[in-house]
Amino acid sequence: xxxxxxxxxxxxxxxxxxxxxxxxxxxxxxxxxxxxxxxxxxxxxxxxxxxxxxxxxxxxxxxxxxxxxxxxxxxxxxxxxxxxxxxxxxxxxxxxxxxxxxxxxxxxxxxxxxxxxxxxxxxxxxxxxxxxxxxxxxxxxxxxxxxxxxxxxxxxxxxxxxxxxxxxxxxxxxxxxxxxxxxxxxxxxxxxxxxxxxxxxxxxxxxxxxxxxxxxxxxxxxxxxxxxxxxxxxxxxxxxxxxxxxxxxxxxxxxxxxxxxxxxxxxxxxxxxxxxxxxxxxxxxxxxxxxxxxxxxxxxxxxxxxxxxxxxxx
Amino acid sequence: xxxxxxxxxxxxxxxxxxxxxxxxxxxxxxxxxxxxxxxxxxxxxxxxxxxxxxxxxxxxxxxxxxxxxxxxxxxxxxxxxxxxxxxxxxxxxxxxxxxxxxxxxxxxxxxxxxxxxxxxxxxxxxxxxxxxxxxxxxxxxxxxxxxxxxxxxxxxxxxxxxxxxxxxxxxxxxxxxxxxxxxxxxxxxxxxxxxxxxxxxxxxxxxxxxxxxxxxxxxxxxxx
Numbered sequence: 001x002x003x004x005x006x007x008x009x010x011x012x013x014x015x016x017x018x019x020x021x022x023x024x025x026x027x028x029x030x031x032x033x034x035x036x037x038x039x040x041x042x043x044x045x046x047x048x049x050x051x052x053x054x055x056x057x058x059x060x061x062x063x064x065x066x067x068x069x070x071x072x073x074x075x076x077x078x079x080x081x082x083x084x085x086x087x088x089x090x091x092x093x094x095x096x097x098x099x100x101x102x103x104x105x106x107x108x109x110x111x112x113x114x115x116x117x118x119x120x121x122x123x124x125x126x127x128x129x130x131x132x133x134x135x136x137x138x139x140x141x142x143x144x145x146x147x148x149x150x151x152x153x154x155x156x157x158x159x160x161x162x163x164x165x166x167x168x169x170x171x172x173x174x175x176x177x178x179x180x181x182x183x184x185x186x187x188x189x190x191x192x193x194x195x196x197x198x199x200x201x202x203x204x205x206x207x208x209x210x211x212x213x214x215x216x217x218x219x220x221x222x223x224x225x226x227x228x229x230x231x232x233x234x235x236x237x238x239x240x241x242x243x244x245x246x247x248x249x250x251x252x253x254x255x256x257x258x259x260x261x262x263x264x265x266x267x268x269x270x271x272x273x274x275x276x277x278x279x280x281x282x283x284x285x286x287x288x289x290x291x292x293x294x295x296x297x298x299x300x301x302x303x304x305x306x307x308x309x310x311x312x313x314x
Numbered sequence: 315x316x317x318x319x320x321x322x323x324x325x326x327x328x329x330x331x332x333x334x335x336x337x338x339x340x341x342x343x344x345x346x347x348x349x350x351x352x353x354x355x356x357x358x359x360x361x362x363x364x365x366x367x368x369x370x371x372x373x374x375x376x377x378x379x380x381x382x383x384x385x386x387x388x389x390x391x392x393x394x395x396x397x398x399x400x401x402x403x404x405x406x407x408x409x410x411x412x413x414x415x416x417x418x419x420x421x422x423x424x425x426x427x428x429x430x431x432x433x434x435x436x437x438x439x440x441x442x443x444x445x446x447x448x449x450x451x452x453x454x455x456x457x458x459x460x461x462x463x464x465x466x467x468x469x470x471x472x473x474x475x476x477x478x479x480x481x482x483x484x485x486x487x488x489x490x491x492x493x494x495x496x497x498x499x500x501x502x503x504x505x506x507x508x509x510x511x512x513x514x515x516x517x518x519x520x521x522x523x524x525x526x527x528x529x530x531x532x533x534x535x536x537x538x
Contacts, residue, residue, distance in 0.1 A: 158456055174323040174332035295416050299423070306426050308331040311446045 006252060007092040008101035011081035013261075018080075019043035019226065021268055024198075043229065047222050055218030058119045068115035069216065069223040072108045076234070079104035083237050084159050086260040087249035093159035098146045101158075101238075102139065103157065105190070108137055108227065116212030127211025130287065134189055134208070137294040142186045143300035145179040149242065151308055152176070158238075162245045174311055178304030181245045185297035187235040189290065192228070194279040196277040196290055206287060233268075240267035253279035321373050327488065330364040331447040334484060335426070338457040341477055342422055347409050347469055351396050354473050358388030361480050365487050377492045383502045384483065392476060392509045399513050400469060405526065410467050418464050422457050429453040447488040454481030468519055468526045472512045479505055 018099035023040035030037025057065065082096045096104070116128035150156045150307040152173060153164040189196045201207050213224045241248055247263025249310065285293065317378030322326075339356040344350045362385045369377035400406055426449075433449035459480060479501070486493045495499075516526060523530045 172322065172329050174329045178332065178336070292415070295419065296343070299343075299419050300336075302334055302423050303332070303339065303426075304467065306423070306430075307335070307450075310426075310430050310449050311328045311332060 001193055002252065003089075003091045006087065006257075007081070007090040008115045010076070010085050010090065011088065011092070014083060014085050014233060014237070015077055015230060018229040019293060021233050021236060021272055024234075024269065025276050025279075027270045028273050029279055032276060032280045039102070043139050043225075047226055048234070050217075050222035050225070051219050053218040055216075055220055057217075058215060061119055061215075063217075064111075065118040066220075068111045068118075069220040069227075071111045072115075072116075073227040073230075074222040075104050075108040076230045077110075079108075080188050080230055082158070083234055084162055084184060084241055084248065085237055086264055087252060087257055088162050089252070090159070090161040092267070093157065097156040098150070098161075099143070099156055101292040102142060102146070106135070106139065108231075111211055112224075115216075119215045121215060123211045123214050127208050130208045131212060134290060134294070137291055138186050138189045138297070141182055141294060141298040141301050142190075144298065144305060145183045145186070148175050148179040148304040148308055151305070152312070158242075162241055162248060164248065165242075165245045166248070166250065173308075175304040175308035176243060178300045178307060180239070182297045182300035182304060183239055183242075185293065185300065187239065188275075188278070189294055189297070191232040191235055191273060193232075195282050195285045195293060198284050231311070236268050236271050237264065240264060240271055321371075323352045323367055327364055327371070328446065330360055330367070331450045331484070331488065333507050334364070335358045335450050335453060335457075336479070338454045338477060338481075339419065339422060341473065342457055342461050342464075343415060344417060347400055347408050347410070347467075348397065348406055349369075350470060350473055351393050351400070354396075354477060355389050355393040357477060357480055358384060358393075361484055361487075362389060364484065365492075368487050368491065372491050373526065374491050376495055378494070380483075380487070380492055380502075383498070387502055387506060388476070388480065391503070394467065395509050395513060396473070399516055403516060403520065403526070405467075405469070408467070410465065410470060422460060425456045425460060426479070428455040429456055445489060448485060451481045451485035451488065451531050454478075455485060467529050468512075468516055468528055471528070472509075475508075476505065 019041055019076065023043045027037050027040045079096075079101055081092050082101065084090070084093055113128040113131055116124040116131070118124070120242075123144070125188060146156065149161060153161045155161055188194070190269070192199055197208040198204065198206070199209070202210055204210075209228060213221060216224055241264070244267055247259060247267070249260030334357060337353055337360060340353050340462065341350060341357070344353055362381050365377055365381035365384060369375060369381060397522045429448045429452035433452055436448055437445050455478050458478030459474075461477065462471045465471050465474060483501070486498075519528070519531075520526055
C-alpha cells in the first residue's frame with residue numbers, strides 16, 4: 001500500500017516537475033545568450049493560462065482531433081509513471097519495461113501525427129510527415145541502445161537494470177559510453193531540440209512539433225505542450241538514472257527518498273545545462289541532414305553493441 | 315560477466331580500444347579535410363594513452379619510448395605537416411562528397427563483425443587480458459583500407475593509410491606488448507618519411523592532373 005502511494009506521488013512529481021525542466025533549459029539558454037529570459041516557472045503560467053482559455057476547433061475536425069490531446073497526454077503520463085524517478089522497487093515499475101516504454105512513445109506519436117493531418121492544413125501534414133521520418137530513423141537507434149544495456153545487465157526492466165548496476169561493483173563499460181552518446185543524440189531528435197527542431201519557434205517553415213499542434217488551442221494545446229515537456233523529462237530521467245544511477249533510493253525510507261530526490265534534481269539540472277549549452281552552440285540543421293545525424297546515433301549504438309560482444313564478453 | 319575481474323586500468327585500455335574504433339568510424343564519415351586531420355590526431359592521442367597505460371600496467375618501459383614516438387609523430391608532426399600542406403594547396407574549405415555514406419558505414423560495421431570472427435581463434439592463443447582488442451585493431455586496419463577505397467581525394471587516402479598504421483601499432487601494443495624496438499623505430503621513421511614523401515607527391519599529382527582527385531588518373535591519355 002505504502003509502495004503504491006509512493007508510486008503515485010512519484011508519478012505526480014514527474015508530471016508536475018516537467019514544465020520546470022523545460023523552463024530551466026530555456027532560462028539557462030537565455031542567460032548564455034546574454035538575454036533576460038523568462039523565469040523557470042513561466043511554463044506553469046503558460047499552461048494555467050491555456051487551461052483557462054476556450055478552445056477553437058475547425059469545422060472539418062473529426063473526433064480524432066478532439067481525442068488526440070487526451071490520448072497523447074495520458075499515454076505519456078503512463079510512460080512517466082513507470083520510470084524509476086526517485087526510488088526503485090516501486091510496484092509501478094513492474095508494469096512495463098523499456099521496450100514497452102518505446103511502444104508508449106510510438107503510440108503517442110501515432111496519434112500526434114494523426115491529429116496533425118486531421119484538419120487538413122498544409123502545415124499539419126508537413127509536420128506529421130517530418131515527425132514520422134525522424135521517428136522511423138530514431139526508433140531503431142533507441143532500441144539498439146536499449147538492447148546493448150539489456151545485454152549487459154540481462155534484463156529489460158528499468159528498475160532491475162538500475163539496481164543491477166548499483167549492486168555490482170563499479171566497472172567501466174565501453175558499451176555504456178557508446179549507448180549513452182547514442183541515446184543523447186536520439187533524445188535531442190525525439191524531443192525536438194535544436195539541431196533537429198527548434199522548440200522556440202512558432203511560425204517557421206522548418207518546424208516539426210509546432211507544425212503538428214498548430215491547429216490546437218486552449219486546454220488541448222496545454223495538454224499537447226505539457227506532454228512534450230513530459231517527454232523531455234522522461235528522456236532526461238532515463239539518461240540520468242541509467243548512466244549515472246548513484247543516488248537513487250534503493251529502500252523506501254524517508255532519508256533515502258530525500259537523497260534520491262535531491263540527486264535526481266541535481267542530475268536533471270546538470271543535464272538541462274548541458275542541453276542549453278549544446279543548443280546555444282549548435283545551429284539548426286537542414287532537414288535532409290537529420291538522417292545523417294540519426295545515422296551517427298545508430299552507428300554509436302551499433303558500436304556499443306559490438307564493443308559489448310567483442311570486449312566485454314569472454 | 316567476468317569483466318569485474320579486471321582491474322580498472324585494463325578496463326580503461328578496453329574503453330580506449332573502443333574509442334579508437336569510434337574515431338575510425340568518424341574518419342570514415344568525415345567530409346571536411348581539416349576536421350579529418352584533427353580526428354586523425356585524436357586517434358593518435360588515444361593510441362598514445364593506450365600505449366602509456368599498457369606500459370605502466372605491464373611494467374615494460376620500452377613501450378614508453380614507442381608511446382613518445384606516437385605522441386610526437388602521429389599527434390603533432392604528421393597532422394601539422396598535413397595541415398600545412400592543405401593550407402599550401404589551398405584546399406582547406408574543400409568538402410568531399412562521399413557517395414552513399416550510410417552504406418559505407420554499414421559496410422564498416424560488417425568489417426568489425428568480420429574481424430571479430432577472424433580474430434576469435436587468435437584470441438585463444440594469447441594469455442593477456444587485453445587480447446580482446448586484437449579484433450578491434452584488425453577492424454581499425456580494415457576500416458582504414460575501406461577509407462582508401464572509398465575516398466577520391468589524395469589527402470583523405472593518406473589519412474586512411476596512416477590510420478591503418480595506427481591499427482597495426484595498436485595490435486602490436488595490446489596483443490604482444492609491443493614489437494622489438496628496432497622494428498618500432500623502423501616503422502616510425504617509415505611513417506615519417508611517408509608523410510614527407512606524400513607531401514611532395516600531392517604537388518606532383520596536382521601539377522600533373524590539375525586536381526587532387528585521383529579518379530582523374532583512370533582517364534589518362536597520351537594525346538587527347
